[in-house]
Amino acid sequence: MNPIVWAGGTLREPGEPVVAATDHGFTVGDGVFETIAVRDGTPFALSRHLARLAYSADRIGLAAPDGAAVRDGVAAVLEAGGGAVTRVRVTLTSGDGPMGSARGEGPRTLVVTGVDAPKPRGCRAVRAPWKRNERSALAGVKSTSYAENAVMVEFARSKGADEAILANTYGNLCEGTATNVFVERGGEVLTPPLASGCLAGITRGLALEWGVRAAIPMRVAAPGELPMSVLDEIIAGEAHLAVSSSTRGVQHVSNLDGHDLAAGQLLRKVSAAYELAAERNPDPAVPSRR
Known part of the structure; x- marks a missing residue:
């Protein structure tokens, strides 16, 4: 159409x-x-x-x-x-x-x-050679100034992937070009804090709310708790990775830097809890700011 x-x-x-x-x-x-x-x-x-x-x-x-x-x-x-x-x-x-x-x-x-755009069926990711500036004037803003993301997506595509995962200037895990990230590690699910420079994703926020409500152990990581080196743990099978966005929901990353990845059991539960709650409540209330 x-x-x-x-x-x-x-x-x-x-x-x-x-x-x-x-x-x-x-x-x-x-x-x-x-x-x-x-x-x-x-x-x-x-x-x-x-x-x-x-x-x-x-x-x-x-x-x-x-x-x-x-x-x-x-x-x-x-x-x-x-x-x-x-x-x-x-x-x-x-x-x-x-x-x-x-x-x-x-x-x-x-x-x-x-x-009419199809939902991405899966996610294949690579590490971006660039960093997100958490001190930028646009950090956390859904801005149309998207050229740097376009460059990084083209880099990912050149590597046979469809998403690039970024560190911030401190070398900590931040986000994807158009996604937030969740890491299953040590029996819980973590996502980088907004202080890392990542966008306050709508799906990220709802996944946290609905996942905790479903008694899944998950939380926002402390600053520095998720260094970019956690991606090496994921490739080694010691941790698991998912991305989230409005169009993807909470989606398993099946390949990272050319390495096939197994899905984390807790992340599967987060995805299922999100989908179920989204079906029941298509317009969740906006949280009050304190």
């Missing part, structure tokens, strides 16, 4: 231009976005995605979009898709701007796109 596009408060025709050539999101990547899985015709965890979109916008100095308008756009895209849409993307940019880093005064650009 052709992508279904909603912009400027209305559905657009296939191929119709919706973004100006001088839009700052296009010229310098000045924007934020969310990718939302669609389960049985329903955008999964939409409230949490919109909350993170508002957080990311605030982090880069943009006013959050009107939540009702975004919901209207998502609903219009799903209705137009007639049940075929499996993934929705919401993109917010600072709008028209000059040919430089400084923003202009133009209105923001808000676009909702729906596509």
Whole structure:
């Protein structure tokens, strides 16, 4: 199917231009976005995605979009898709701007796109030779400035993989280019802390909540508790690895740096608990901030 596009408060025709050539999101990547899985015709965890979109916008100095308008756009895209849409993307940019880093005064650009994209069947990963800067101005922001991730995915593809796993500048395990990571080690499941520079993934957060509720021993690791060398333990079969994202769920990493990996039993339970809870609750409440 052709992508279904909603912009400027209305559905657009296939191929119709919706973004100006001088839009700052296009010229310098000045924007934020969310990718939302669609389960049985329903955008999964939409409230949490919109909350993170508002957080990311605030982090880069943009006013959050009107939540009702975004919901209207998502609903219009799903209705137009007639049940075929499996993934929705919401993109917010600072709008028209000059040919430089400084923003202009133009209105923001808000676009909702729906596509029929298959869920990745598995994950084959490699270690990235680059590091995530946990002190970056964009650390923890779902930004459209995604070129470094694109470079790393192309590196992974050149190695026969589809995801690259990164360390941060301290040499600790951080995240994938588009995923969070979970490690089964020593009878429990650990995930790097947000202080590592990783994104506060929607699936990561829900997997932690629902996994603990299912009595699975899992927690956020302490800073420095998961050095990048834990990947050597995983290759040796002493630990296990999974990735998580809105489109993957919690997914076993079947191959790392060319080595086939066995699935961890606890990680299997985390994945199953996540899928079961997601079926029961398609729009989990947004946690209160204290």
